[in-house]
Ligand code: SF4
């Protein structure tokens with residue numbers, strides 16, 4: 188039962204959010220949406236606690252496919268960053284804005300970059316590529332994310348300023364084009380830099396929100412110094428080049444941790460938790 192507590196807690200938190208939003212917005216969608224995500228995450232934690240090898244990938248596929256196919260393609264919700272700007276400018280606090288608030292802006296104060304490890308539909312595909320652990324040193328290209336972030340904002344602001352009509356249709360098309368572009372760039376970079384997560388490290392504009400918020404994350408991997416024998420295994424398997432054994436919030440690439448737990452699994456001394 189103790190083993191199942193984390194899964195139950197995660198499921199219960201999402202169920203509480205689901206019921207709260209359902210009642211506040213008087214919309215059954217929120218009940219179904221957050222219940223589904225809570226069940227998927229709860230299942231992932233349940234499997235992880237039992238040492239299932241594919242626990243994280245299971246959640247990533249369940250949530251990522253749901254978001255991409257159901258919310259994006261079927262319900263026409265643009266969950267890309269330009270969709271967030273669009274709904275923000277129109278003053279609509281609905282699916283996309285709530286999604287950003289929960290998963291990418293305020294949620295990371297609790298679960299850090301959990302979104303990136305367990306739910307993102309871009310990484311869902313990139314994680315299938317061969318370079319699960321980076322095979323080359325990190326590059327100084329992180330500035331590109333700010334350019335992409337600014338361009339997405341300018342794109343949507345421009346549409347509003349020029350009073351372009353048919354914005355819903357444009358947003359749906361930009362969702363399709365944006366996703367295809369992200370996948371293409373992500374795959375090319377993964378092979379070019381021999382790193383599945385190169386797109387996350389250098390290009391993704393969402394990290395402009397994710398990185399500063401996850402700096403304060405309540406959930407983070409910590410190292411018990413009395414158990415650690417400095418074998419370096421944890422850093423060798425980390426897909427995000429995090430300086431895992433340093434417990435400081437300022438540790439190298441600390442705001443990139445996606446909570447994949449590969450380091451925890453690899454540690455021969457169970458020094459990480
Ligand atoms: S950094 Fe961006 S692309 Fe990568 S997992 Fe996070 S949200 Fe997805």
Ligand code: SF4
Pocket residue numbers: 408421424425426427428429431443444445446447448449450451
């Ligand atoms: S291996 Fe560890 S430090 Fe690296 S991203 Fe995964 S959980 Fe974070």
Ligand code: SF4
Pocket residue numbers: 410414415416417418419420421422431432453454455456457458459
């Ligand atoms: S794998 Fe474990 S023992 Fe080895 S350096 Fe990392 S925390 Fe220390």
